[in-house]
Amino acid sequence: MSKTILYARVSTADQTLDHQRTQAEAAGFVIDEVVADHGVSGVSTTLQERPEGKRLYDKLRHGDTLVVRWVDRLGRNYQDVTDTIRHFMRQGVVVKTVINGLTFDGATQDPMQEAVRDALIAFMAATAQAQAEATKEAQKAGIAAAREDSTKYRGKKPSYTRETLGIVVDMLGQGAGTTEISKATGLTRQTVLRIRQNPVAADIALIRWGT
Known part of the structure; x- marks a missing residue:
């Protein structure tokens, strides 16, 4: 029986786990299980390097759905995110995002649909990395100024x-x-x-x- 698993990364500067689940359910997802990493940086660690994130690679099966708030939850940079999404698609796992309701499914055999899907993955992953890096630099500067x-x-x-x-x-x-x-x-x-x-x-x- 297929499952829908929500993966969440919760840090001190991020939203709570309960809110992320509530948000996903409000978007129409029926969550069977939640896997979450607490206090883990999304900029410096890959999904497989996170204690709970690496469990997804053993837990997810063909036909399952992986739900994340946004693609930035799946890696620390462009390469990580695209590799992770493509890995799960090859395993027959559908990846969906709460924000904007994006779906990444490896089942399609149509070359045009594949091209559009892969281009979208690349664009979203690059955007996620750029936002993460900009936020990190701004926060570093802000924290330094605040301490001064x-x-x-x-x-x-x-x-x-x-x-x-x-x-x-x-x-x-x-x-x-x-x-x-x-x-x-x-x-x-x-x-x-x-x-x-x-x-x-x-x-x-x-x-x-x-x-």
């Missing part, structure tokens, strides 16, 4: 938590509107707008307050 200013004026304490910030950023990535996000998180529209305009600054504000 730790004894100086920290500004007003943020009205959001790290978990709430993750939810806001995630919903923004899906194209959710300010009012919708405000209702979902309990934050004011002005706060959501500030986070949308500069999510790195929002993260730095939390660092300055030691959260």
